[in-house]
Amino acid sequence: MSTPHQREQPTPDEASAATAPAVPNAADLDVLAAQLSGTLVTDPDVVDAASRDRSPVEEVGAAIALVRATCRDDVVATLRWANERGVPVITRGAGTGLSGGANAIDGCVVLDVSRMNAIKTINPSRAHRRRRTGCSQRRSVGRSA
Incomplete structure (x- = not known):
């Protein structure tokens, strides 16, 4: 039992649920697609191929979608959409990095800016x-x- 000046700590399951990214549904992704002049890709093979840089050792999570941005407005729309839904975004350029900085995390959207x-x-x-x-x-x- 906690006193008025103490907060009860969440259980590990509660803490994990509070920090897990939101998982948008198909209707959410349709909202994003409608705001883009670039393309939104959900094909798992294509998304997986764009979910890693050239790091040989860093882990790669499962992204839910790939945005191929063609202009600044695509970047703004993607970030606004993701922020409203609590979805993480990983930005990708050419994918030539060696440190894993462009590697996807579970539940993220990969934002590919290589066409810009x-x-x-x-x-x-x-x-x-x-x-x-x-x-x-x-x-x-x-x-x-």
């Missing part, structure tokens, strides 16, 4: 490139040479 790859400006005199988030370093260096 335009080079906005190149200023050789200042050695400055302005590029969109999905543009690889290799691609932008090749264009500025």
